[in-house]
Structures are given as C-alpha cells and as structure tokens.
Ligand SMILES: O=C(O)C1=C[C@@H](OP(=O)(O)O)[C@@H](O)[C@H](O)C1
C-alpha cells in the first residue's frame with residue numbers, strides 16, 4: 001500500500017492534455033540533474049573557481065547549491081551559468097535534502113571535511129529513503145556521525161576539518177548513490193577512498209560511470225578496473241569550466257509522447273557519447289516499436305502507426321526510467337514485463353506500489369511483483385492519478401493522459417524537483433505540436 005505524502009498538495013488536479021493527433025515537435029530540455037549536482041560538489045571541493053554552464057535550475061539542484069553554500073563555498077546561481085568558488089568548510093549549518101537523493105547521499109561525505117556540525121533533514125518521505133550505508137561507511141573512514149541509531153534522516157555530521165579515509169566495504173544494492181557519494185569526496189580524504197561493494201548487484205551502474213568520468217575530468221585518479229571496487233587516489237580536485245548535457249532521463253515523457261501519439265519528437269543536443277542512464281531510451285523505445293535515429297539536431301523518435309508493442313525489459317541499470325516506461329506498457333497492445341527494479345521502492349516513493357496502484361486505478365492490467373511490474377492489455381479510462389511527491393509519477397500520468405481522456409494529475413508541480421515549469425512546457429507542446 002502506498003499512502004499520499006504528508007503535506008499533500010491542496011491545489012486542484014491538473015487535467016492532462018490529450019494528443020488527439022500525432023505530435024510533431026522539437027524540444028530543448030533543461031540540464032541533467034545528475035551532472036549538475038555532481039558538478040557542484042566537485043566544484044566546491046576543487047582547488048579554484050569553477051563554472052557550471054547550462055546548470056539545471058530545479059528543486060534538487062538549488063538544494064544542492066544551498067547545501068554547499070551552507071558549508072562555506074560561494075555558489076552564484078543568479079545566471080544561466082553557475083559560478084562556484086571553493087572555501088574551507090567551516091561553521092555549523094543545516095542541510096535541507098528535500099527529496100533529493102543526491103543531496104542526502106553526496107553531501108555528508110563532503111560535510112566530513114568541515115570543522116562545523118552539519119545537521120541534515122528533508123521532506124517527510126526522505127526520512128524513509130535509505131542512507132545508512134553511507135553513514136556507516138563514513139564512520140569507518142573516520143567521520144563522526146550522530147543518527148540516533150536510525151541509519152536515516154535526521155542525522156548530524158561532526159567533521160574535524162579532515163578525514164583519514166581508506167578502505168570500506170558497503171552494500172550498495174539499494175542505491176548506486178552510496179558509491180558515488182564516497183567517490184566524489186574521496187580525493188580530499190588523507191588516504192583517498194577504496195570502496196568495495198558486497199551484496200546483491202548494484203543498480204544504476206551508469207551513474208557510477210558518470211561519477212568516475214566526472215572525477216577524471218577534474219584530474220582525480222580513479223581505479224575502477226575491478227568488479228565491485230572503486231578506488232579514488234588522494235589529491236587535488238582541479239577546477240573546471242563545464243557545460244551540462246540535457247537531462248536524458250527527463251527526455252522520457254517527451255519521447256514517449258511521440259510513441260503514444262504516433263508522432264515525431266526530436267530532443268535537441270542528444271550527446272554522441274554519454275554516461276547518462278537516459279541514453280537507454282533509444283533501445284527502450286525501439287523495443288516498443290518506435291523508430292529511433294539521430295538527426296542533425298539531436299535524437300528523433302517516431303511512434304508506431306499501429307500501436308505500441310509489448311516489451312520484456314530489465315531496467316536494473318536505468319530504474320529511473322520505469323515510471324514512463326510503465327505508462328507505455330499500460331498502453332501497449334500486448335503483454336509486458338519490467339524486471340530488475342526492486343530498488344526503486346526506495347526512490348521518491350515506492351514506485352512499484354505507486355505505479356501499480358495509479359495505473360491500475362485508470363484500468364490498466366498491471367500486477368506488482370517483488371522486483372518488477374507486469375502488464376496485460378486493457379482499456380484505460382480517465383481518473384485521478386496521485387503522484388506521491390514524485391516527479392516521475394507525474395511524467396507517467398501525463399503520458400497516459402496524452403492517450404486517454406480525463407486523466408487528472410494530482411500535484412503536477414512536484415515535477416519542479418528536476419524540471420522548471422514542466423506542465424507549462426508540456427501543455428505548449430500539445431497545443432502547438434499536433435499536426
Ligand atoms: O547518482 C545519481 O545521480 C542517480 C542515481 C540513481 O539512483 P539509484 O542508484 O538510487 O537508483 C538514479 O535513479 C537517480 O535518479 C540519480
């Protein structure tokens with residue numbers, strides 16, 4: 001059972017616009033949350049001023065900027081390009097994690113380098129998202145953490161200005177962010193950090209590759225040659241001037257719009273090479289019967305004229321794509337199975353339970369499994385779709401709403417976690433984009 005989050009929104013539900021004809025549109029998407037927040041952390045740890053160009057301006061990234069500013073970095077987010085000037089971390093401060101996994105997991109290892117007391121808390125549901133492995137690892141690496149034995153928010157990191165670092169074994173099967181968190185700060189620890197994973201397979205591996213790649217771009221030595229082992233050498237983190245790629249995971253609803261309407265959507269500036277998990281959308285959408293190809297402007301997806309095929313996909317590496325992919329499965333003309341995603345029960349909400357409940361509530365033939373979802377074709381109808389403060393639940397809702405009359409999205413504003421004015425952008429696309 002999922003429950004509506006405490007402090008649930010009071011605004012009227014948003015009627016999702018229908019795509020009554022094939023949508024034809026070319027879109028420029030905001031920057032990647034994952035790249036922006038890693039770039040900010042690395043800039044705050046660097047040996048000089050950095051620039052983060054085309055940074056994503058959203059709740060998760062402004063929370064990260066505020067957290068690092070609270071620790072002592074100068075973070076200027078006033079323009080499109082964000083400027084970060086690192087300073088020694090000092091002084092007591094409070095970090096609001098909101099519902100951002102990247103803030104709750106990436107900032108505590110940085111806070112260990114501060115001389116102040118750093119108190120962490122977040123949204124009500126954030127207290128239920130896993131972080132205990134990071135806190136235990138920090139203690140092993142020489143950082144004092146007070147969490148009242150909860151292994152969860154709220155907790156306080158009491159740094160001494162330096163962290164001994166060294167070897168640590170963690171179970172990162174609940175979230176790849178546990179590994180990324182320790183690696184991002186590791187170069188600034190006296191002995192660096194050597195992280196080994198022991199447990200069921202680590203999900204979302206592309207995100208660890210992103211961490212490793214970005215550390216190397218900052219001149220940090222990383223050994224990732226072993227299986228389930230990542231070692232960061234101690235040393236300086238070079239300042240950098242970087243451009244943030246568009247958020248490919250947030251491309252999911254827009255490309256799905258082509259899929260469900262039989263139209264064509266181009267996402268501008270799709271990178272040739274990337275570590276973003278969203279790049280997997282190329283294969284995922286092809287499996288549904290879409291035509292996917294690169295064009296001069298970016299990535300072009302054309303939906304099938306005769307309805308969506310069923311799919312059988314293991315999304316373990318790209319779990320954050322599940323809500324939109326599940327929406328497509330619910331609309332497909334043949335059975336589907338989404339596997340390998342038990343860990344997304346620890347995302348913004350228990351996404352397997354929430355998707356089964358909300359898609360089922362609109363008539364979908366969906367069944368929840370321990371680590372996935374299965375679907376049989378069914379005729380969907382309108383109704384209220386709860387979003388549980390989860391931006392990607394809202395993405396799933398609008399995709400179904402593009403294909404089905406009368407879908408009402410509760411708290412569409414929750415999309416501000418990773419996308420400024422998502423609803424306005426989506427609506428404008430449907431107004432101008434149908435041909
Ligand atoms: O490191 C990151 O930026 C992320 C890692 C993944 O988390 P999990 O490994 O917890 O799935 C992903 O789902 C999340 O959206 C962003």
Ligand SMILES: C=C(OP(=O)(O)O)C(=O)O
Nearest residue numbers: 099100101102320347348
């Ligand atoms: C899991 C997600 O976010 P977070 O960074 O909060 O873990 C997500 O965006 O799908």
